[in-house]
Amino acid sequence: MNSIRSILYLPFFLLLILACNQGDRSENTESHAIGGFILSESDLPEFEKNLDHKRLIEAWGDRHGESLRTGEHIYNNICFNCHGNHEQEGSLPTAFKFWKDTFKVGSDPFSIYQTLTRGYGSMPPQVNLTPVEKYDLIHYIRETFLLEKNPDQYFNLDSAYLASLPSGGNIGPAPKEFKPWAEMDYGNFLINTYEMAGLTTPPRERSSGPAPLPDENLIDANFAYKGIAVRLDQGRGGVAAGNAWMMFDHDLMRVAGAWTGEGFIDWEAILFNEKHNISPRTIGDLHFENPVVPAWANPNTDSFDDPRFTARDKRKFGPLPRDWAHYKGLYQYGDRVIISYTVGNAKILETFGLETVENQLVFTRTFNIYPSDKSLKMRIAPSGTAVAILGEGAILKDQDGFIVMELVSSQSLKIKLLIAKPGINGLAQYAKSSSPPEDLNSFIKGGPARYSQKLITEIQMGEQEGPFQVDIMNPPFDSPWKNQFRLSGLDFFKNPNKGVICSTDGDVWLVEGFTKNSGKLTWQRIASGLFQPLGIKVVNEEIFVTCRDQLVRLHDFNGDMETDFYESFNNDHQVTDHFHEFAMGLQTDKEGNFYYAKSARHAREALVPQHGTLMKVSKDGSKSEIIAKGFRAANGVCINPDGTFIVTDQEGHWNPMNRINWVKEGGFYGNMFGFNPPTDSTDTGMEQPLVWVERERDQSPSELLWVDSKKWGELNGQLLNFSYGYGKVFVVPFEKIGEQVQGGIFELPIPRFSTGVMRGRFNPGDGQLYLCGLSAWGSTQPQLGGLYRIRVTEKPMNIPKGLQIRKDGIELTFTDKLETNSVEDINNYTIKTWDLLRSRKYGSKHYNEQTLEVTNAVLSKDKKSILLTIPNIKPTWVMEIDFHLKSEKGEKVEGLIQNTIHQLGENPLN
Incomplete structure (x- = not known):
């Protein structure tokens, strides 16, 4: 994907460190790790290849106090959010705990330095920490956590170790804190x-302790x-x-x-x-x-x-009544x-x-x-x-x-x-x-352009082998306004060469050049100052943006495309001070009503009814209502052809793993920290997800999208899921048995993106998929923001697009024809299952792990469907189907489907 040259545009605070419990390091560190992004040697800046590591470590003695203070600052501002410390758990309980966990890739300073520099597992490379800063951070971790609380992991330095370190002629650039x-x-x-x-x-009051945290x-x-x-x-x-x-x-x-x-x-x-x-x-x-x-x-x-809604902590939230x-x-x-x-x-x-x-x-x-x-x-x-x-x-x-x-x-x-x-x-x-006092009417009809400069970027055309090619369409990271370009939504006008893209930093951009094949994009900033935009929709050539405080309609009065009036189309949002209650995504139904998802408070009980809900706003913006509730961190919404919805949710308290939810109006989706949850906290008291998504497959699912393009061939009409956590795209094969939808995910065979993927739209002009994304509050991907296009080639996809569960097995349907001998060799399949435990605790470990025996495999007459006989199949929270097959043309067809089974189908396999 992107080179380190693009990554180095990024600022100091690039990402949270997400060093989850580490497995064994693969010898091939040139590739992406499961759930992570590893820099290759060729992507490292030149100074990293000629560092005097001995000198950097020995400097701890000369500047012990300064080094510890710098390391503490870095830890508290970057690491603490997820890792916490020995007294207070971080916001990501699965993150590595330096005071008690065991390093699997080496506890010596140089090994830890390599992990910080190149990334490993769920931890991204810290490309904007200088070598001095990385070693100061290591020094702080060693002296604060390892020495006293985890002494078995405290590596004793001696002259032999120091002499064994790579020698070089520099200690890297001087540290500079970017803000x-x-x-x-x-x-x-x-x-x-x-x-x-x-x-x-006075200083802020901040509560701590086990979840749910008490209200301040x-x-x-x-x-x-x-x-x-x-x-x-x-x-x-x-x-x-x-x-x-x-x-x-x-x-x-x-x-x-x-x-x-x-x-x-x-x-x-x-x-x-x-x-x-x-x-x-x-x-x-x-x-x-x-x-x-x-x-x-x-x-x-x-x-x-004040007549407004009064929360449990006696504060009032939401707007005043409209007639007031x-x-x-x-x-x-x-x-x-x-x-x-x-x-x-x-x-x-x-x-x-x-x-x-x-x-x-x-x-x-x-x-x-x-x-x-x-x-x-x-x-x-x-x-x-x-x-x-x-x-x-x-x-x-x-x-x-x-x-x-x-x-x-x-x-x-x-x-x-x-x-x-x-x-x-x-x-x-x-x-x-x-x-x-002035007459203000002269200021409400459109003013001079504030951002008149249009910015041009190059499109890097993908040349990947296989059924998909990915074009990188980076935003202008060197803009004169120093924008961060954490892109959070996109949509197209009737002229498909033009689109709009919003960023969570408050901007909206008009972008041109999608379909003219000029190899360039033109970016024009047309709005700014908005409150965390995380969804955008063009309706009848008008631009609507989902912000945390309101649904905004943008108006240009004088034809320069810049926004002259930020209309509050609907401001029913109930907003508290909690950091986690993002308003995510924006879609419209056939009648013109708008939908977005609103997250709940993290590790705390809801204060207002809108926490953790799917929201509907009427076509005219005059009213809003809650459609479904019980979400924890709902990242966007998808409207299905039958008028139902899909809303993803993230692993956390009351969520043992990530969820993809096929949402029914009025449903409750599991978060007992939501507002007025049902009395039944058991699994039967909530709607079940389409699939539980394990963190190894995706740390954080975002929005889903139906494929609406004939150019996508056999995948046209299928369902896609985007990965904010790991920068992936999945196809989602599913079925409906009775009232329950169940299915799985399969990763498309493309390189992982350098950002988390947030939103996607198919362009009606070229029929290709455009994606935008960001890395901010938990993605493992190293680039701050990005825009991409996925083009379909004429090569076979060999992707499983159908998944049906039967009483005695599974039927898998692929996009292309398969080779009979490989399909019917039962040794080419490994099927594992396990259960999860849903509780007020964060996430869940695996329970009741099993490997199921495949006793027979049959290829259908059209050579696209496989019938697997599995005598011991039964409902399970998580199943993984690992297959190693060949296509009809002899190509490798390998991969892994991760799915959930709620019910077995009525029709047994023959």
């Missing part, structure tokens, strides 16, 4: 969940769960490069606060610095803040009482952001600004308020904050601990508020000379 999440230009706004924090805010006491924390952070000072680099900001919370239509400083936020979050179980805080000087309550009084009752207040979206005009919302039947446009009074900063809020049939009032800031007002039709009052703005009804108003720290001098006098 790409803080260097990216997100545009002048960025939507996320933020905690408002000032200079004296966050009732007094000021979270903007749907926070729109807007930069107010001038300059390049977007919101992350600013010095003054205001935060708008579109759940409550409140300004959560305003702050200044040398840094935007602390970047503590899974999709920033990869920290789990945490949300970013503002840093710097908090000039004023408002509590997590409605900003506008209910126009029908004149009350500020409703967020409509935001307009972008240059660096200006104009928020659009309603209060009652009054339409409101609002924008923010920054002014100076005697060298003291003043934050401004400008409103265009359209007529209301009721009087309105809004809390501006706590009493004591300096506030002045410009414009007619509004007055300020001090009420119940807040400065309140009251508005007259039945007329259009233009109001400007000036807000500053308590005690500022001269604000009232300054207000008299400040510019009057």
Whole structure:
């Protein structure tokens, strides 16, 4: 796949270290390991081939304290999330435990260095750690975990060992800590969940212990769960490069606060610095803040009482009722952001600004308020904050601990508020000379292009032998905005040469060149600042994006393709501060309704009903509903021809392994940490999956897709599953017995991708499969993001596409004809089964492992189906069918099907 030249574009925080319990290292380290990605010698940078390892290790003595501190920093920021430590289990319980596990590939520093450098098993190569950093990390692991807690694994260094190490002329490049999440230009706004924090805010409270983790006491924390952070000072680099900001919370239509400083936020979050179980805080000087309550009084009752859903921890979540207040979206005009919302039947446009009074900063809020049939009032800031007002039709009052703005009804108003720290001098006098409130209508019709530069990339055409060829269509990693390109969704327009791709960092890109065969792609950034987009869909040439806080429709008013209005098509999402509740995928049914999956909290019980659910949004965006529940980490949704759904889920608590679920409306899918789970926690109390997917086959399944292309021949109409965990593509043969769907997975014979694969679409123009992916919160693949095309050649596929379970055996159907003698030799099959145990614990080991005897094998008349007689076949959680056959033309036909059996078919084999 991609060379190290592409990989080295990636930043320091590239991946989590996922060193799962290691098996024996194959002597052929040039190839991909099961579930991993191993760099070959030729892919290593030149300095790795001429390192003085003795000098690097001996430096521990000279810089012992510094080395340990650096190693601790690396471990806590990269390794701890998955590995944890001897006191607190990491988020991936199967990850290697340095304080008690046994190394299988060598416990000496040089062996550990090789694993860090080239990858092994489920651990990816750490290509952006320098040699010094890798040895500092090894030093910390040795002295912190091995020496005292796992002494049998502590390798004693002596002169003979040091003399045996490869000698070289360098120690690699000087360490440099990259922070790409803080260097990216997100545009002048960025939507996320933020905690408002000032200079004296106490440290975060973070619970620990066995799952489910207890809820922290966050009732007094000021979270903007749907926070729109807007930069107010001038300059390049977007919101992350600013010095003054205001935060708008579109759940409550409140300004959560305003702050200044040398840094935007602390970047503590899974999709920033990869920290789990945490949300970013503002840093710097908090000039004023408002509590997590409605900003506008209910126009029908004149009350500020919050009627929203109250969670178990006493916090309230979700948007206000629509007849009270409703967020409509935001307009972008240059660096200006104009928020659009309603209060009652009054339409409101609002924008923010920054002014100076005697060298003291003043934050401004400008409103265009359209007529209301009721009087309105809004809390501006706590009493004591300096506030002045410009414009007619509004007055300020001090009420119940807040400065309140009251508005007259039945007329259009233009109001400007000036807000500053308590005690500022001269604000009232300054207000008299400040510019009057603007008419904001001139900023909502489309503005100048912000990202006018179009970027060109080359397509690397695949020349692989076999039935498939993979083209690499890398994004422009060297973009002027320092985008990370963690690609999370794609779709095509009616003109199949054009498509849209979203990234989880908040971008949407218009990409052209898919079908013109020019060997190039053109990338145009058309939207930015969105909250973790993880799905995109083009409907009637309009672009819809699934974000964590809302389903967004993008509007271009002036024909330059850039988004002028980010319409909140539906914002019913209930968002908490938990890192794990991603909104995944986007599909539409025949009636035009939208569907996406929402993940649950990791190792914690749900706080809101939407945690761990399949969500439906009506065609007009006016309402949403829960279709199914009980998911843990549902990565996307597939709509089946019969109107049912497929939703994948990931190994974890209450999930003994990964699941591919054929979903029925109203079904419960096993996560007892979900919201109001059924009382029956046994296996019979949940819907069973189509297949349990073992971690050796795939660590993390993503979305499924039906093949809709005649060019794919015998696979047309079949079902594919994408692997986020290992960068694979599987075909999913299945059957339905009664009401239960069951089947398996078989890996397509293509090299594994350098990213985890998230989403795929067939292009109606060329009939080929396009895939995009990313590596962020748990993939083992080393490249940050990627775009790929799989083309079908004319060569035989030799792929099992059908799987039927009978009372006394199995029928396998292949895409191409097979050779009789190899098929009928029962020694060419190995069939193993085992069970799993579903519990509140993370994952499951194997139980009741067996090898089943194949007593007969018969090839069908069309030479494409095999009838295997297996006398002891019975329902099982996991089965592996390993076969070594030949095609009719004498080619090797080998592989492994992993499947699940819930029921035996009625028709016995003859």
